[in-house]
Amino acid sequence: MRKASRRRPLREAEAISPAMMVLGLSLVILFVPLVIIILLSFNTSPYGTLPFQGTLKWYAALFTDSGLLGPTWLSLQLSCLVAVSAAVLGTLAAIWLDRRASRIWGTLFRVALLSAITVPWLILGLAMLLVMNAIGIGRSLFAIYLGLLATTLPYVVFIVAARLHTLDPDLDHAARSLGAGAITTFLRISVPLIIPSILSGTLISFMVSFNNFLIQYFLAPFGVQTLPLKIYTLIRVGYLPDLNALGTLIVGVTCIVIAVLHRLGLRHAGLPGGSTL
Amino acid sequence: MSADNGLLIAGIHKSFGAVPVLRDVTLAVPSGEFHTLLGPSGSGKTTLLRIVAGFTPADAGQVTLAGADITDTLPEHRNIGVVFQNYALFPHMTVSENIAFGLRMRGIARPERAERVEAVLRLVRMTGLGHRRPANLSGGQQQRVALARALVIKPQLLLLDEPLSALDRKVRQEVREELKRIQAETGVTTVMVTHDQEEALFLADRVLVLEAGAVRQAGAPAEIYRNPADAFVAGFLGAINRLDAVVEEGGRIRVGKQTMTPAGELASVLAGAGRLGPVALAVRPEQMTVTPGYGQRPADALGGWLIAAEFGGPVVTVRVEVEGQALAILCLSPDILASGPWTPGMPVWVRIREARLL
Numbered sequence: 001m002r003k004a005s006r007r008r009p010l011r012e013a014e015a016i017s018p019a020m021m022v023l024g025l026s027l028v029i030l031f032v033p034l035v036i037i038i039l040l041s042f043n044t045s046p047y048g049t050l051p052f053q054g055t056l057k058w059y060a061a062l063f064t065d066s067g068l069l070g071p072t073w074l075s076l077q078l079s080c081l082v083a084v085s086a087a088v089l090g091t092l093a094a095i096w097l098d099r100r101a102s103r104i105w106g107t108l109f110r111v112a113l114l115s116a117i118t119v120p121w122l123i124l125g126l127a128m129l130l131v132m133n134a135i136g137i138g139r140s141l142f143a144i145y146l147g148l149l150a151t152t153l154p155y156v157v158f159i160v161a162a163r164l165h166t167l168d169p170d171l172d173h174a175a176r177s178l179g180a181g182a183i184t185t186f187l188r189i190s191v192p193l194i195i196p197s198i199l200s201g202t203l204i205s206f207m208v209s210f211n212n213f214l215i216q217y218f219l220a221p222f223g224v225q226t227l228p229l230k231i232y233t234l235i236r237v238g239y240l241p242d243l244n245a246l247g248t249l250i251v252g253v254t255c256i257v258i259a260v261l262h263r264l265g266l267r268h269a270g271l272p273g274g275s276t277l
Numbered sequence: 278m279s280a281d282n283g284l285l286i287a288g289i290h291k292s293f294g295a296v297p298v299l300r301d302v303t304l305a306v307p308s309g310e311f312h313t314l315l316g317p318s319g320s321g322k323t324t325l326l327r328i329v330a331g332f333t334p335a336d337a338g339q340v341t342l343a344g345a346d347i348t349d350t351l352p353e354h355r356n357i358g359v360v361f362q363n364y365a366l367f368p369h370m371t372v373s374e375n376i377a378f379g380l381r382m383r384g385i386a387r388p389e390r391a392e393r394v395e396a397v398l399r400l401v402r403m404t405g406l407g408h409r410r411p412a413n414l415s416g417g418q419q420q421r422v423a424l425a426r427a428l429v430i431k432p433q434l435l436l437l438d439e440p441l442s443a444l445d446r447k448v449r450q451e452v453r454e455e456l457k458r459i460q461a462e463t464g465v466t467t468v469m470v471t472h473d474q475e476e477a478l479f480l481a482d483r484v485l486v487l488e489a490g491a492v493r494q495a496g497a498p499a500e501i502y503r504n505p506a507d508a509f510v511a512g513f514l515g516a517i518n519r520l521d522a523v524v525e526e527g528g529r530i531r532v533g534k535q536t537m538t539p540a541g542e543l544a545s546v547l548a549g550a551g552r553l554g555p556v557a558l559a560v561r562p563e564q565m566t567v568t569p570g571y572g573q574r575p576a577d578a579l580g581g582w583l584i585a586a587e588f589g590g591p592v593v594t595v596r597v598e599v600e601g602q603a604l605a606i607l608c609l610s611p612d613i614l615a616s617g618p619w620t621p622g623m624p625v626w627v628r629i630r631e632a633r634l635l
Contacts, residue, residue, distance in 0.1 A: 170361045170362075170363065170365035171365050171367060173330070173332050173352070173359065173361070173365065174359065174361060174365040174366075174367070175367075175378065176331075176332070176351075176352040176353050177330055177331075177352050177353070177355070177357055177358065177359040177427075178353075178379035178426070179354075179356075179379055179382035179383055179430065180353055180378070181353050184382070188378075189367060192369045193368065193369060
């Protein structure tokens with residue numbers, strides 16, 4: 001018995017090794033471009049040519065006359081607003097889904113949310129534009145907000161509902177029998193237990209809306225440029241390494257945020273960068 | 278029997294959809310007593326407990342606690358302590374915080390809270406573990422914390438939902454005794470739901486046997502064990518043998534081709550029943566004795582054959598066949614070992630000390 005169990009992990013490791021190679025290759029493809037961008041952001045040459053000469057002038061340019069800061073700030077504000085809205089509405093929807101929804105309505109709601117994830121954003125964006133025009137909102141910042149909210153909501157709902165589903169309903173009963181009302185029970189028992197999942201859903205919403213080029217492209221009014229739209233314009237006309245500097249900063253900030261969340265013990269909340277991914 | 282300070286449940290009906298779960302259940306638990314609701318799964322016992330706690334509304338009927346009608350009272354206003362099958366300890370709180378939760382909800386100030394938490398930890402013998410998280414406790418310890426949390430609010434009623442079923446056998450016996458001691462010490466009126474007859478008989482002042490949503494029998498443990506109302510209760514409370522026999526004139530019993538004149542309890546049972554003709558005898562395994570069957574058959578015994586003697590430590594289950602009917606007889610192992618050797622196929626005498634006519 002003992003001998004067999006000692007040998008098993010070894011054999012599994014051997015079986016996995018081709019998969020490990022594929023995994024390694026994917027990680028290389030993922031990280032090499034990031035490393036190149038980081039390196040180029042410190043290189044003097046505006047055309048990415050060698051020899052490598054260290055400089056910080058692109059960072060200086062980024063904060064003085066690049067035209068990138070405005071779109072970045074707009075994207076940050078928009079994504080924060082979307083993420084917070086998605087967190088609040090998504091949590092409420094998840095509670096409804098888990099506690100109150102009838103079987104039919106619950107299933108319909110799940111299917112609707114799933115379609116928002118599975119339908120390609122290209123089609124979703126086009127459809128949204130048609131709807132926005134039809135109801136008179138048209139291309140506007142508010143339209144972008146609504147569009148991004150619709151695409152991010154499912155992530156929060158599914159993550160939070162999955163967590164709620166694992167909570168023992170007797171926890172609520174216990175709190176009620178000990179004298180806590182329904183609202184107190186929710187705030188003192190349910191919320192602390194689902195907060196990591198809410199945060200995790202918020203973070204994913206933020207990233208999805210920050211990155212979502214297609215929805216923003218279809219719904220942005222003329223003259224309004226979010227960061228993805230600005231980058232798209234820049235790479236069509238040629239860009240300077242100040243964009244690399246911005247990319248480096250974004251990667252850096254992302255790493256710090258995830259590290260902090262990790263330290264806060266949100267490792268098991270289904271967080272990107274957490275143990276479940 | 279006065280129940281003005283205890284729990285009164287009257288005429289409770291409950292259905293889930295078209296399926297009736299409880300039909301006209303009525304019971305009274307006088308203040309300070311320990312009652313158990315005993316029944317197989319699906320008998321409605323947990324639903325009844327949830328109705329009393331206020332988690333599920335009843336379709337009809339009334340629940341009265343300490344003289345007040347609480348049928349429509351919200352659970353947070355009932356002052357009932359509940360211990361759940363899986364304990365339902367709050368995982369994000371320490372043991373002390375779990376126990377203090379009910380006191381905080383009652384607006385009790387911090388110094389008194391700390392004092393009462395300490396006292397109840399002492400009661401359940403968990404002193405010094407207040408800072409732990411539930412996840413870092415053993416099953417038995419979690420059980421004690423759940424009990425402490427339910428008791429610290431000084432409830433008028435303590436409800437226990439299969440409190441011991443998640444524990445392994447040895448811990449279960451230990452906690453069972455603790456539970457009895459704590460209930461006696463606090464004097465809290467207690468209703469426990471269980472499917473384990475041994476637990477019910479050991480703990481309760483009074484046992485209520487539920488089946489298919491209706492009360493089959495209620496009474497003191499020894500009373501319902503010895504005088505089960507019907508075959509279901511008899512079988513559910515413990516192993517029982519069924520022996521088909523014919524009662525004849527003069528207090529004699531015929532089983533197959535053998536006739537015997539029973540002595541002791543069984544004789545008075547037969548005389549009391551005053552029935553003649555075919556009957557079914559319900560005989561518990563410990564209500565019979567068995568001896569090696571050599572020589573002339575005594576008048577108060579039936580002859581049979583040994584099928585097997587199963588050694589079980591303190592007791593031995595002796596399986597015999599009497600006139601084509603299989604019987605299991607429970608004996609103390611020193612008695613059996615002293616009168617051996619026992620080999621399958623050997624003749625035996627079986628004496629019936631006590632039985633019930635069905």
